[in-house]
Amino acid sequence: MNKSFDNIVIPLAFNTKPADDIPLVAFLFSRSGKLLEKTVVRGDAVEFKTSGVNPRLYKVMVAPATDKKIEAVQSIAELDRFKPYELVLDINREGFINPILIPSDFSILWLMRSCRVRGKVIKNFSLGSVSQDRGICHARVHICEVDRIWWLISKIPDRIISKIPEIIATPQWPFPIPEPEPFEPPVFDPVGPVISELNPQPLPPRAGQFNFTAASEFIARSPALLNRLTERKQTLEENASAPAQLVAAQTAILASPKILNQLNSGNTAAIRKSIVENFAIFHPYFCHVPWLWPYFYRCDQVALAYTDLNGAFDITFKYWNNGDKPDLYFWVEYLIDGIWTTVYKPSVPCNTYWDYLCGSAVTIRVTDPRVRWECNDVIDGDIVWIKTIGSSASVSHIKQADQYSIIQGKLFNHVGLTDVFMSGGSSALDNYRRPFGGTLNFVVQFGSGLPANGMYYYRWSYRQLRNADLSNSPATALTSLHKGQALHKAYTYEYFDVLGHKHFGQNTFKLGPVALNGEDDLYIIPPAFPASSPVNAAELSPLWDQNTITASVDSTQFADGLYEFVLELFDVNGNKLAAIPKPIFQVPHYTSFAPSINAPDEYLLVNGVNADGFTMSARVDNQRCEATIYKIKVNGSEVSSDCCGFVPYPPNANIEVAFRAYHPHNFATFSFVVKKGTCNDALQQGFTNVSGMVIGNAGNYTRDSNSIYREGFSPAQLLGICVAGGKAAFAEHVYVTALATNGYDRLSYLDASDLAAFALEQA
Structure with a gap:
């Protein structure tokens, strides 16, 4: 480069030529961190068009261009995840920049490796007395790589490092919530629940690679730290709720004079060295101190996967060749009312798969109540399978007749009640003792033979049978349960972005209401596949849940008591069907839920050997305690x-x-x-x-x-x-x-x- 500084030309090469070619991109930042220019490295030099100023006033960084996401980088902070090498510019007496050699460590690191990640997203569903793990289909799984401590340790402020000995010496369980720390790094995830199980896989040990001076070795200046650790260990052992990993960590520290000396030294360099060398020991402490997380744990997304109809995902990503297995963290989104909604995102420190074995299976268990049991198998034929109220209350587990028992010396009638088990309940107290309340969704699955001209619409109706005390209420005619409410059924479809990455979108089809032939509040029976008539979805690979919410009603508008709910069917012209073959109406198997069984007569509007519709009784009660x-x-x-x-x-x-x-x-x-x-x-x-x-x-x-x-x-x-x-x-x-x-x-x-x-x- 000449002294006029027309362009910035930097001779650049690897100190050791890598085994494979590594495409590089160079970034030119101002001293304040503003991105001025970026360019592809060609041959053995970097050339920037920026001119007119001494190049030593800039920051120049080089990183591999193998990940296309680097094209979107606009700041030093964003570039940091790509493991850049910062060039130190030295101008010789002729006014040219001396050649720069990229260290061999980077030529190895930047040779990225492939890792296959596979697993399954599941949720446990209780249906009557049956509890099953079911795969969650079309969930979006975010796969993130967690940086190891030696990448972060030099960036942690001394004021944070100096607090570590106190955290180690006097851990409390549960850890108290301190005043917020004025930390600089961005928080990856909001402070999640602090759980007692530390992480899916144990944190592996790591030999220290950070350079410290010999001043990091100290003799403990007093027995105070040792005494406090000993006392706290005894306290933790006496606390049954304290995690075993925390007690084990306390034991390991007490057994290591070197760790005690480093923590007691008061020297931040010595404490940093101890953290790097013994991070596996310290991790149980850090895991439960949320304000430390932004300093010690950073996570970058490396892959995005979608689950199939069985809840499984399988994807391959590239990671840095730093001699370690990748450390992976997972969080999950799910389409709820057409919006991608986070349904699983635990804290990063306590839920990372350390040293993930590429290709091994990961099981992600979702508990969010908004995630429904979907992606069921199609059932063949002309079938109307009335399944549940909500996602868990099987209609076969709603008592349809008077049945009395003695509870604590009092007579109790179980009619219209369900025995569905709920979190926080007791199985002994779930013996048909639960009424229904709040918003009630009536879930039905229709067979692949429907809709047909002879069976095209449905409608739910209701009437009150008894008052809250189970005395008979005045006789009334059936009334539409829907009251003109619009019902839509959602389906997902696939699409590809400009980079060729697959994504899922959502659309809906309106089922009703339809007024026809003097009948109001008729709703179309949905076909098994959205591509079929009358939906005719034109998107790529449209699919929907085989379960359909056929009615959704706010039960708080009802007086408390026992109600009858009736499902009737209509042909394509709106004529109400009668004398329907009984086997068309199905209910869940009492014990196993599936396969379905023919609905017993107590669930049918019996018409000789046929039926005019489906009926069930349920108790409604929205009273407060x-x-x-x-x-x-x-x-x-x-x-x-x-x-x-x-x-x-x-x-x-x-x-x-x-x-x-x-x-x-x-x-x-x-x-x-x-x-x-x-x-x-x-x-x-x-x-x-x-x-x-x-x-x-x-x-x-x-x-x-x-x-x-x-x-x-x-x-x-x-x-x-x-x-x-x-x-x-x-x-x-x-x-x-x-x-x-x-x-x-x-x-x-x-x-x-x-x-x-x-x-x-x-x-």
């Missing part, structure tokens, strides 16, 4: 004149504990707990703690007509292991859990709870 804890009474009277909770008692006193756990129609369970100080007094808890349905007496407690539970205790029974002191403090908590479900979830917004405290002291 109530919960109250009352003041403690001594010998029948309240002795605390204020809200402070001190309860003086005489010898041989009767101390009454009382609370209210209520639901207007008894569709709730409750749990009442009395906790004494920090004690774990099993004997006292056996006297005071109780659970059950809100219908009648439970444990030692007697329920009155207002659903108030009362029981008297002696001072010794309550004081228990504290009886010698004659006093103790107590907390009381009652939680009333609504049993109602919408078929997807329990309606937890109907729950109620109360909390109180009191202290016993001798009068």
